[in-house]
Amino acid sequence: MAFSIYDLTSFNQWVDKGLNSVMSPLWATITEMAIIGVVFLLFYAVVGLFLVYAERKICGFIQCRVGPNRVGPYGIFQTIADFIKLLMKELVPINKADKFLFNLAPFIIIIASMMALAAIPFAKGIHAIDFNIGIFYILAVSSMGVIGILLAGWSSNNKYSLIGAMRSGAQIVSYELSVGLSILTACIMFGSLQLSTIVESQADCWLIFRGHLPAFIAFLIYMIAATAETNRGPFDLAEAESELTAGFHTEYSGIKFAFFFLAEYMNMFLVASIAATIFWGGWMPLHIGHWTGFNMVMDFIPPAVWYLGKTAVIIWLMMWFKWTFPRLRIDQLLTLEWKYLLPINLLNILVMALVVLMGWHF
Amino acid sequence: MNVIKYISGIFKGIISLWKGLMVTGYYFVHPGEIVTQQYPENRKELKMFDAFKGEVTMPHNENNEHKCTGCGICEMNCPNGSIEIISKSVISEDGKKKRAIDQHIYHLDMCTFCELCIKSCPSKALVWGQEFEHAVYDRSKLTKILNKPGSTLMKGVE
Amino acid sequence: MTEEILTTPLEQQEYTINMGPQHPSTHGVLRYVVSLKGEIVHKVEPHLGYIHRGIEKMCEKLTYPQIIHLTDRLDYLTAHINNHAVCLAVEGALQVEVPERVVYIRTIMDELNRIASHQLWWCAYGMDLGGLTCFFYGLRDREKILDIFEESCGSRLLHSYYTPGGLMKDINPNFQKRTKEFIKYFRKKLPEYDQLLTGNVIFQERTKGVGPLTKEEAISYGVTGPNGRASGFSCDVRKHHPYAAYDKVDFKEAFYTEGDTFHRYKARIDEMWESMKIIEQLVDNIPEGDYSAKMKAVIKLPEGEYFQRVEAAKGDFGIFIISDGNKTPYRVKFRSPNFCNLSCIDLLSKNFKIADLVAISGSLDLVIPDIDR
Numbered sequence: 001m002a003f004s005i006y007d008l009t010s011f012n013q014w015v016d017k018g019l020n021s022v023m024s025p026l027w028a029t030i031t032e033m034a035i036i037g038v039v040f041l042l043f044y045a046v047v048g049l050f051l052v053y054a055e056r057k058i059c060g061f062i063q064c065r066v067g068p069n070r071v072g073p074y075g076i077f078q079t080i081a082d083f084i085k086l087l088m089k090e091l092v093p094i095n096k097a098d099k100f101l102f103n104l105a106p107f108i109i110i111i112a113s114m115m116a117l118a119a120i121p122f123a124k125g126i127h128a129i130d131f132n133i134g135i136f137y138i139l140a141v142s143s144m145g146v147i148g149i150l151l152a153g154w155s156s157n158n159k160y161s162l163i164g165a166m167r168s169g170a171q172i173v174s175y176e177l178s179v180g181l182s183i184l185t186a187c188i189m190f191g192s193l194q195l196s197t198i199v200e201s202q203a204d205c206w207l208i209f210r211g212h213l214p215a216f217i218a219f220l221i222y223m224i225a226a227t228a229e230t231n232r233g234p235f236d237l238a239e240a241e242s243e244l245t246a247g248f249h250t251e252y253s254g255i256k257f258a259f260f261f262l263a264e265y266m267n268m269f270l271v272a273s274i275a276a277t278i279f280w281g282g283w284m285p286l287h288i289g290h291w292t293g294f295n296m297v298m299d300f301i302p303p304a305v306w307y308l309g310k311t312a313v314i315i316w317l318m319m320w321f322k323w324t325f326p327r328l329r330i331d332q333l334l335t336l337e338w339k340y341l342l343p344i345n346l347l348n349i350l351v352m353a354l355v356v357l358m359g360w361h362f
Numbered sequence: 363m364n365v366i367k368y369i370s371g372i373f374k375g376i377i378s379l380w381k382g383l384m385v386t387g388y389y390f391v392h393p394g395e396i397v398t399q400q401y402p403e404n405r406k407e408l409k410m411f412d413a414f415k416g417e418v419t420m421p422h423n424e425n426n427e428h429k430c431t432g433c434g435i436c437e438m439n440c441p442n443g444s445i446e447i448i449s450k451s452v453i454s455e456d457g458k459k460k461r462a463i464d465q466h467i468y469h470l471d472m473c474t475f476c477e478l479c480i481k482s483c484p485s486k487a488l489v490w491g492q493e494f495e496h497a498v499y500d501r502s503k504l505t506k507i508l509n510k511p512g513s514t515l516m517k518g519v520e
Numbered sequence: 521m522t523e524e525i526l527t528t529p530l531e532q533q534e535y536t537i538n539m540g541p542q543h544p545s546t547h548g549v550l551r552y553v554v555s556l557k558g559e560i561v562h563k564v565e566p567h568l569g570y571i572h573r574g575i576e577k578m579c580e581k582l583t584y585p586q587i588i589h590l591t592d593r594l595d596y597l598t599a600h601i602n603n604h605a606v607c608l609a610v611e612g613a614l615q616v617e618v619p620e621r622v623v624y625i626r627t628i629m630d631e632l633n634r635i636a637s638h639q640l641w642w643c644a645y646g647m648d649l650g651g652l653t654c655f656f657y658g659l660r661d662r663e664k665i666l667d668i669f670e671e672s673c674g675s676r677l678l679h680s681y682y683t684p685g686g687l688m689k690d691i692n693p694n695f696q697k698r699t700k701e702f703i704k705y706f707r708k709k710l711p712e713y714d715q716l717l718t719g720n721v722i723f724q725e726r727t728k729g730v731g732p733l734t735k736e737e738a739i740s741y742g743v744t745g746p747n748g749r750a751s752g753f754s755c756d757v758r759k760h761h762p763y764a765a766y767d768k769v770d771f772k773e774a775f776y777t778e779g780d781t782f783h784r785y786k787a788r789i790d791e792m793w794e795s796m797k798i799i800e801q802l803v804d805n806i807p808e809g810d811y812s813a814k815m816k817a818v819i820k821l822p823e824g825e826y827f828q829r830v831e832a833a834k835g836d837f838g839i840f841i842i843s844d845g846n847k848t849p850y851r852v853k854f855r856s857p858n859f860c861n862l863s864c865i866d867l868l869s870k871n872f873k874i875a876d877l878v879a880i881s882g883s884l885d886l887v888i889p890d891i892d893r
Contacts, residue, residue, distance in 0.1 A: 058390070059652070059653075061390050061393065061396075062386045062389055062390045062653055063389070063652075063653050063655075063657070064389055064395050064396050064397050064398070064656055064657070064660055065396060065397075065398050065656065066396055066400075159535065159537045160537065163537075163559070163874070167559075234650065234722060236650070237875075240650070240875070241544055242544050242647060242648045242649070242650060242878055243545060243874055243875050243878050245543060245544065320383060320386065320387065320390070321383075323652060323653050324379075324382045324383050324385075324386040324651070324716070325379065325382065325650075325651060325720065326646065326649035326650045326651035326717065326720065326723050326726060327650025327651075327722075327726075327875070328722055328725075328726070329725075329726055329873060329875040329876065330559055330875065331873065332725050332726070374721065375721035378719045378720050378724075379721060379722075381715045381716075381720075382715060382716045382717075382719075382720050384715070385712055385715050385716045386653055386716070397660050397663070410670075411667075411670050411671045411674070411692070412692075413670070413671060413672060413673065413689070413692065414670060414674055415674040415675050439585075441582050441586035441589060441590070474589050474678070474680075475589075475674075475675060475678070475680070476586070476588070476589035476680040477674070477680060477688050478585060478586065478589075481683075481688060481689075
């Protein structure tokens with residue numbers, strides 16, 4: 001196939017062989033892990049900084065402003081300057097806070113999002129681990145972040161933080177269901193939980209086109225639930241700055257706050273990339289039926305660009321939502337999940353199963 | 363009936379959300395709607411309205427003459443003591459002793475821009491200045507002496 | 521104390537949080553002591569006085585023209601209307617006939633100020649409910665009004681434009697043109713507010729049925745302005761005790777009977793439409809003439825008590841002056857609408873959630889310096 005020119009599998013194998021030839025297999029594995037770890041850390045920082053910048057620019061344009069435009073051309077170095085400022089800020093010690101848990105919480109959030117990143121297929125060959133239960137792994141790991149939020153709220157010895165954390169607990173536990181079920185709807189079509197297989201099976205047609213109506217509904221539900229999972233947009237009850245000042249991270253300052261901040265954007269990137277992988281075909285180019293010429297042209301765009309482009313569009317959608325809608329109340333949030341999303345989701349699974357069974361898809 | 367209500371509720375909700383999205387989406391794709399001014403860069407074009415109350419000033423003509431007779435009406439009318447007038451007596455050309463202004467002290471830091479001094483001045487010696495960048499590092503710099511050193515009363519002003 | 525907490529069953533304990541004095545949703549230095557049971561608000565106790573400046577006492581040492589600049593600083597969003605109250609009180613006491621031109625300009629300025637105040641309330645209310653974009657749209661439109669003010673009065677927020685007997689200075693020649701331009705512009709932008717917030721299903725869910733206030737409660741708590749009118753309490757001073765040019769114009773009182781947060785919101789949106797209607801009727805008909813009546817250099821009120829009400833953006837604003845015949849008043853008392861509007865916060869938000877408390881206190885449109893004075 002045409003996109004084999006961008007295939008990095010052989011490069012990976014070459015690195016693997018080279019390392020194995022100079023050291024023992026155990027050390028080779030450790031070196032590979034270290035390299036991947038460093039690459040992911042870098043990627044994490046870059047994506048985090050870029051998304052903060054993008055959010056500020058997008059919300060600026062939506063609000064008839066220009067957004068950051070002072071540090072560097074078009075303000076592109078603004079987030080770096082902010083990050084340096086956060087690094088140098090004092091870490092305010094909190095009276096009667098549970099010191100250990102207080103310090104642990106930001107790391108748990110960071111680690112949860114970091115681990116989930118490992119299973120994301122960025123392009124053919126750029127895929128840290130390819131599990132046969134990839135989706136299950138991502139869902140399990142990314143929902144660990146709520147522990148960090150709960151710990152942060154509990155250990156800060158602040159009433160606002162505690163309320164925020166409890167809200168967040170209720171919210172994420174409920175919306176985890178919708179995320180899981182909407183992905184399950186998609187997985188009925190694929191018949192696999194392995195992310196590489198999922199992407200490969202969308203080579204001819206992305207799921208959102210192939211599964212038409214049920215896939216579209218599943219995508220919508222996934223978007224709503226995922227926004228709620230990341231504590232963003234109209235669902236930012238855990239921080240709700242007009243009610244709880246800053247919610248669970250009220251007492252955090254300096255670099256620890258930066259961790260929460262980065263993790264929020266990283267989680268957004270994660271859920272967007274999962275949506276792109278499952279519903280929009282991951283790094284697969286857009287192919288339309290038998291338009292060979294068109295498909296050829298599309299193949300020449302590198303898969304990493306396809307992947308990042310799709311993710312960017314979904315992130316933009318989430319930002320658009322955030323800067324348009326007012327916030328829900330906690331009981332309405334749970335009503336939305338249990339009375340609307342969950343029943344629709346269950347019905348949708350049934351429809352999807354029927355579609356797959358009868359072969360009504362493209 | 364409930365089912366119809368449930369479903370129509372969902373669709374009405376989505377439509378109302380879509381309307382909101384259209385508003386913000388419109389502004390996102392129309393950068394011409396941006397209204398913010400780039401302040402320090404537009405200093406040259408930035409012009410305040412003529413009536414703008416920046417600070418109280420005392421205009422002097424080219425001969426370093428002003429219109430303030432030192433009568434103290436502005437000091438009396440100021441609600442919060444922003445104006446202090448220190449007067450002296452000078453001997454005019456025809457040998458008479460006359461009250462004149464030594465220092466017209468204006469405390470910008472206390473001023474509430476109520477315009478009573480300017481409105482009450484019988485000789486129209488005070489006007490609004492258009493300066494608005496009043497930030498200084500030391501509060502004492504906000505205490506200004508409005509009459510320039512060596513200035514005298516304009517001819518014909520009583 | 522600790523013992524007591526440990527021995528009381530958890531269900532009976534109250535969770536007290538301090539909202540304010542530094543809190544994003546109290547719009548200033550107001551402090552609510554909120555007793556919670558979980559997310560449910562059990563009791564709200566407003567603590568005032570963080571921005572008390574003793575304006576009423578200060579007025580006793582100032583002459584009547586000097587009082588005006590202090591009334592700017594009560595409800596700073598409706599400086600013109602506060603000034604108007606003082607001017608009307610003094611003019612009424614002296615029985616001065618102000619020129620027709622002044623009456624028209626004052627009415628237009630008041631209505632512009634009312635729109636500006638409601639715009640700022642709208643953006644802050646959107647922000648209270650989490651819709652941050654509202655804030656910028658509201659401020660963008662308010663900027664146009666502030667430009668009109670700046671061109672004629674010289675300042676944007678604290679104008680001190682009215683004096684007993686007239687105005688500080690005449691309006692700018694551009695005033696009418698700019699005002700008409702603004703009305704045209706805002707007639708296009710106001711439906712956008714509805715699209716973005718009013719019609720939004722999340723917003724409606726958040727506000728409908730939240731914090732209901734009956735007509736009886738509104739009257740007994742002295743809740744006036746759009747808050748009272750949303751509860752069915754017809755209390756528009758412009759209608760019932762017309763002052764300035766309000767008896768010459770045709771406008772409707774924004775009136776609802778439900779009295780919940782959503783209808784307080786609707787009442788304000790309707791008021792913006794009505795204010796625009798009033799301005800349109802007046803702006804072309806400003807008569808020529810003097811911008812101030814002839815007043816004595818030192819204004820002395822005859823001995824006695826004087827009271828004047830005006831309809832501020834937040835409600836019924838009153839000024840009560842006792843004069844002993846000197847050039848300074850013996851005593852001045854302001855009847856500030858926000859103080860009475862705040863008093864019903866405990867009644868309104870009982871048994872609602874914290875998020876509702878924010879929505880309710882936002883819908884009351886509180887300006888804290890007006891409460892503390």
